Amino acid sequence: MTVRAQPITCPYCFTMSPRRSVRFRCQGGAPGRGSGCPPEVDTVLADYLGSTVAATLPPVFDADGRRQRAECPACRQETFKRVCPACHNQLPAQYCETPGKIVALVGAKNSGKSTYISVLLHELEHRLGSELQTSLVACDDRTIDRYQRDFAKPLFGEHRLLPTTQSAATAIRWPMVYLLSRTRHKRFRRQDTSLTLVLFDTAGEDLGRRDLVDLHLRYLTAADAIIFLVDPLELPGAAADTRAEARPADEHSPDANPLHVLSRVTETLRSGHELRPGQRLKVPMAIALTKIDVLQPSLEQQSPLHRPRPRTAELDADDREAVHEQVRAMMHHWHTEGLDNYLDHNYAEHAFFGLSALGGIPEGDSVGPGGIRPYRVEDPLLWLLHRFGMLEASRSAGAGGLREAGRGLLEANRRNRG
Ligand SMILES: Nc1nc2c(ncn2[C@@H]2O[C@H](COP(=O)(O)OP(=O)(O)OP(=O)(O)O)[C@@H](O)[C@H]2O)c(=O)[nH]1
Ligand SMILES: [Mg+2]
Ligand SMILES: [Zn+2]
Ligand SMILES: [Zn+2]
Known part of the structure; x- marks a missing residue:
């Protein structure tokens, strides 16, 4: 099906239209363009923005x-300005021309969502781009402004944690x-893909707020993939394996409970997809x-979560399995295997990852003394790119041992509990 025949999600x-x-x-x-229509209040856009000032624009029409x-x-x-029929926001031109994938985070x-987004985008722009031969371009000015002001400036510029x-x-x-584009050179052919x-x-x-259920319902239901972030410090069984100085001082709040939030997300998705x-x-x-x-200090030396991702410009399937098994083993060890069963029951496909956006424990309101040292932040995205047909998978010789290590750990845990 061509792009033009597919419905578009704003x-x-x-909203899908x-x-x-x-x-x-x-x-x-x-000046120089002649006299077009004068600006007027766009009530549909004003509704979305919650303000009439920014919504005073030339009129919208059907074509x-x-x-x-x-x-x-x-x-x-x-x-050339195209707008969403439901909210009247301008749709970026590239967004209309390429198949979009909405990744819900x-x-x-x-x-760690905001920190993760900042570091992932930074990595994509700087380090990963050259390895994967991808380029990343913001599709609208708001995205550029927001990334600079809310993410890059405080975190990378000033090494301050995000509010x-x-x-x-x-x-x-x-x-x-x-817009993420990728150029692949296959023998003598050049192949461009983008999403x-x-x-x-x-x-x-917000995921628990009744008044915002509608927006999240649409967002989650429109998603082509979901990245669900779990703070291990909030998993009760994991506490003993975490570095003491990282543990939260205050009481755990229900909003911070990953299992509650996962079930809310799942229920929302189930009802959205009927x-x-x-x-x-x-x-x-x-x-x-x-x-x-x-958690790294408590992991065995041969754990795949001590190694960097093999930089092969492909999805390394052995490494992927090793990490998945390692995280699964940790869940079992923490007696949170209910999570794995819950996922199995509700999702046709799920995969576990372990990553660190900062690479170390922050100090007060700042990034730790070692600076920002991202670890495996790209792993979920590579898996998704592979799922979307934009990235090949390969088996790396030697990583089989890693997979065995992951399994070995799982076995050891089973024995310990049995
Ligand atoms: N040790 C460690 N701590 C991290 C890392 N990333 C984030 N944190 C800590 O987690 C806190 C929350 O991170 P945020 O990115 O603001 O989390 P969030 O999910 O956006 O939080 P809300 O916006 O409040 O929902 C940060 O202030 C850091 O203290 C990391 O990679 N390692
Ligand atoms: Mg945040
Ligand atoms: Zn006009
Ligand atoms: Zn819209």
Whole structure:
């Protein structure tokens, strides 16, 4: 099916619409461009923005949304601005031309979502781009502004930890929209693939708010993949394996409980996809333990979570299995194997990851003295790119031993408990 025949999901309000019903916004008047339609209050956009000031723009009109341009019926000027029929936000041109994949990033409060997004985007832009031959381009100005102001400047510029993400009830949560392109050279052929990546940084506690259920329902239901972040410090059984200085001083709040949040997400997805009991969700689910740095001292020396990901520009299937088994073994060891069963029961496909965005324990409000040393942050994305057909998988000789190590650990845990 060509892109134009597929419905389009708005990356701002997550409403799905047929492409032909995408609308256009008049370019308006400007020096050298003649007199276009004057700005007026767009009540649909004002509703989304919660303000009429930013929503005072030239009018929106109907035309064939499968095309890249249309003529304004009122002023006869040509316009390239396409807007979502439901919320009237402008749809980035690249977003309309390439198949989009919405990756939903969720997790309980304080699980490390904002830090993870910042570091992942930074890595994609700097280190991973050259290895994977990908390029990452922000699709709209808001994404560029937000990345710079809210993520890159404090974290990479000033080495300060990020503030708690504000609830969507008090601030609009702009999703970050990126175009990820990949060029592959196969013998004498050059092959370009691209996808748009929509990342929506939720405030952990919002997932439990009744007034915001609608937005999250649309967001989660529209997702082509989910990355669910779990803070191991919030798993009761894991406490003994974590570095004491990393443990939270205050009481665990219910908003921070990963198992509660996972069940809320799952229930939301099940109702959004109208699943019957016994049916499993088809959306690939990546479950990643964040802050793995706090656990590394307790892991055996040969654990795959002490090794860097093999940099082969492909998905290393042996390494992938080794990490999955390692995390699964840890869950069993912590008596959270119920989580694995729950995932098996509800998702057709899930995979475990272990990563650290910062690479070390922060000190006060700052990144630790070693600086930001990302560890395996790209792993979930590589798995998803492989699932989306954008990245090959290979078996690395020698990593078989790693897989055995993971299994060995699992066996040892079974024996210990049995
Ligand atoms: N040790 C360690 N701590 C981390 C890491 N990433 C984040 N943290 C800690 O976790 C805290 C929360 O991280 P955030 O990224 O703000 O978490 P969040 O999920 O966005 O939180 P909310 O916006 O409040 O829902 C940070 O302030 C750090 O103290 C990591 O890689 N290692
Ligand atoms: Mg946050
Ligand atoms: Zn006009
Ligand atoms: Zn919309």
